[in-house]
Amino acid sequence: MRRNVRVALFVTCVNDTIFPDTGKAVVRLLRRLGHEVDFPEGQTCCGQMHVNTGYPEAATALMRRFTQVFGGYEAVVAPSASCVATVREQYPRLAAAAGDPALAEEVTRVAGKVYDLSELLVDVLGTTDVGAYYPHTVTYHPTCHSLRGLHLGDRPLRLLRQVRGLRLVELPEAAECCGFGGTFAVKNPAVSTAMGIDKVTNVISTGAEVLCAADNSCLTHLGGTLSRLRAGVRTVHLAEILASVESGAA
Amino acid sequence: MSGHTYLGMPAFPERSAAAVQDAQLRHNLRHATRTIRGKRAAVIDELPDWPGAREAAKEIKDRTLRHLDRYLVQLEEAVTAAGGTVHWAADAAEANRIVVGLVEATGERSVVKVKSMATQEIGLNEALESAGITAYETDLAELIVQLGEDTPSHILVPAIHRNRAEIREIFQRAMADWGRPAPGDLTDDPRALAEAARLHLRERFMSTRVAVSGANFMVAETGTLVVLESEGNGRMCLTLPETLISVVGIEKTIPTWEDLSVFLELLPRSSTGERMNPYTTTWTGVTPGDGPQTFHLVLLDNGRTDVLADQVGRQALRCIRCSACLNVCPVYQRTGGHAYGSVYPGPIGAILTPQLRGMQSELDASLPYASTLCGACYEVCPVAIDIPEVLVHLRARAVQESGHRAERLAMRAARWVLERPVRLTRAQNAAGRFRRLIPKRLPGPLGGWTDTRDLPPVPRESFRAWWRRTEKGDS
Structure with a gap:
């Protein structure tokens, strides 16, 4: 490292x-x-x-x-x-x-x-174990730009797997777009919402407390949908999970 | 594109909003697209070198398009030498005039048709009908669409929006008006439906003397046209009638048979998810005593040379109409094809239609925005059309060419704020100070967000304010 x-x-x-x-x-x-x-x-x-x-x-x-x-x-x-x-x-x-x-x-x-x-x-920096502690059940949504744009592959998952206390659960149909799409979300709200609901339905099915992604813009759309549905799932950026340690809060 | 059947349609957001409410439609689409996706993925994964084959296909198409003038002349010479007649059509009206004239010259009042996107693009069936000529669609799905007085909603599976119960109902209601009626005890068993269509169509094949087709490929070196299909109904049309008229977009040209081999591997795998399609028909002009004895080829431009002139947009002309992009598109999957208001739906339609028809209508100007830019289409495209790149390119053209007044003002304001850190800081400070006054439901177009989604809370302090206050985050 x-x-x-x-x-x-x-x-x-x-x-x-x-x-x-x-x-x-x-x-x-x-x-x-x-x-x-x-x-x-x-x-x-x-x-x-x-x-x-x-x-x-x-x-x-x-x-x-x-x-x-x-x-x-x-x-x-x-x-x-x-x-x-x-x-x-x-x-x-x-x-x-x-x-x-x-x-x-x-x-x-x-x-x-x-x-x-x-x-x-x-x-x-050559590390996957960043010494983080996050005692929650987490599911990870690979956003379109991380998956098909940057080809991040399993890098975020490798980082999450090393976090102590964290239980990682697999998101069904993970590679599907969440429906945010920048201004698409307001230009085509009906389709954007339909996609968002399908995504959060999959999120809820995992039983995770936390939905994690590498992009807060997609998480704003999904978090807004989860909140409107009172689903009880929080959205947290990958960085905040990796920064968490045993003594301090995220 | 003539697009006369689509004139005056509302824009994509309105059309798609109605479509997503249709639970039956969404169920049909999800089931059908997921099935094809799975099959495609399996037969693409087994290819020893998919990236290599894709690159080869892209390269062949690009090279052909660069020298299209030369290859088209070569094609014309070869078709003529083989006993065919070549016609050049600048637009839909000219192509329709040519085809109507050719059918009228035979004295026939009806034609059978092989499934063809180009003839739908120009509205040929309607033009023939105006001239008192009946066009009978013989592709099973196109038959369903025609009998249902419907429009196609998918390139490969035009009746994808229908399930078998609906198809049974259409057959029972409409087959009698067009020819042999459906059996009285018709069930929605796929075999029973196929048998009803077979009996209905067989009568048509045996009695019609003129056929109209498109083509998947035109091989310039020999003047050979190629049609790939699954049912054999295309082969019936291409071999039984006395006269064959093929209407083909100029971009379907490829130089050699060797080039064709690349596409014969990629197209069935990408479209139906099969290693090989059941029927591949090739014909070169006319062959005495075998098949149609008169052959006409109508080469269709209809906006294609305009597309060719656009350095970014021209990659859309590589398209081989496999429809893999439709099956993976999350937007298409929820709206279906009709929302796109064109015979070319889905991601490829969103970049092809506005280029072929221009962006004067509200519908056509809205198509480049009918995507989240998720990139799934580009990933599966067998000729590597970077659809998100073209969408972004066309959005810039849409902004130049059409309204967008309120949006232009908002974007200009955003640019003004973002161009100077001091302005951004002031905007953030204001947002932080007045954050409790931000309503839960936003007015105007932004209401599209808050109708279904909560807004994130605005923090009291921005990151940069924190950085400054804590002297470089030293907290």
Whole structure:
């Protein structure tokens, strides 16, 4: 396992604004593992919502900022598979469409150092046992961007299996999309809701207390559905489970 | 695309909202798509090199599309040399005019049809009907759709939205109007239903002198057309009549028989989940004393050259109509095909229809948004069409070409906030301060969220405010 890696946290705009505990968990976790965490305050948003809704120019402006802010770091971590996928998949296309070869080159260079949390832990820092304690029954939903975008595979599950006290239960039809889809959730609310209900039905069938994923945006949709149904299942980001230890709360 | 039957339809969100309420439809779709998915996965997994075959298929299609002008001329020369006649149709109206003229020249008043997406795209049956010519669909599922005065809802399984009880009812009600009636004691046993259709269709095959077909592939080097099917009804149409008229999109061209071998392996596995389809019919012009003695090929553009001009969108022309993307699509599975308002439903329809028809109508402009971008379609596509990439590309075009006024303003405001950290900080501070005033039900389009889902609580302090207050998270 590597020590003393200097990691920049790209917290993402959604986590920054709505789920600060996820960002704090990443900071706590990486420091506990002996790494240095920095939060460059010039960061804002990766531009995912803009590019995926049909506003590539706005996304390109946000991409330029991202590239400047994070260009100097050895490793960048984001607790959001979909934001990392935006950087990795969409940025090269946006830069190519902008017709700026220097930007394209810089974007590709920076994108190569941006990791989802489980990629950073398993591939870069070389650990699956992060010393966490979480005495709950948990089921894991592999979000579309972690599964088919970043191909995270079983990395999150390997991390969860090492958490002491945690009972991991398998989610039926796990690979199915939850129906969030960014602005899809408000543009096509009926279909989005139908998909969400099918997903939470599977979640409830596992008997888990906690639904875990690597993306708070999908969890907002599923958590909102679970809460409306009074299902009694909480949604918790992977980072917060991995940051939990015996003495302190998550 | 003519799309005359779809004109003035409401947009996808309204159409799909109605569809998801239909419990019978959702049950039928879920059962049928899950069954095909399982079969497909099994026969794809057993391929020694699926990524390699997929890459080869993609490469063949891309190369052909790059030099389509050349291959089409080669195809025309080969078909003509083999005794066929080639016609070029720029759009649906021209294609329909050509086909109606060819049928009228035979003096016949009816045609049998092989299942064909291209003729549905141009609304050929309706054009023939206007000219007093009856078109009889002979594919079992298309027959169900025709007898039920319905429209297809799936590329491969056009009547996927019907279960066998509904099919029995349609056969009993409508078969008599079109020819041989259904037996009085017809049950919903699949064998009994198939037998009723067989007897009904057999009479038609034996008495009709003109057939209309599409084609899965056109091999340029020999001028050979290829149809893959399961039932043998296509083979009846392609061999028994005296005149055969094939209407085929120009993108169906492939250069050689060797290229064809790649697709003969991929198409049945991806579509029906079989290693090999039961019937593959190939024909090259006319063969004296064997099969139709007159053959016409109508090469259809109908928007395809416009698609070819779009560097990102053109990959949609690789499509071999296998429908694997429909069967894995979580949206399609809950809405069915009719919500897409086109003969091309599902993920491929969401990128093909707006490109072929343009995005002037509300429905067509809404199709690129009929997806969560979950990526399941791209994963199963045998010609590696990156459907999410094209969807995102078309969304940018939709924003340029059509309304979206309120959304444009909201997106501009979001950009303004997100462009400067200081503005984001101020917005977060305001949200934190007034968080108790945020209503549980949001107004306007955002109500789409809160109608069915609770909002997450807004925290008092954003992450960046915490970072600053605790001097870099040193808490």
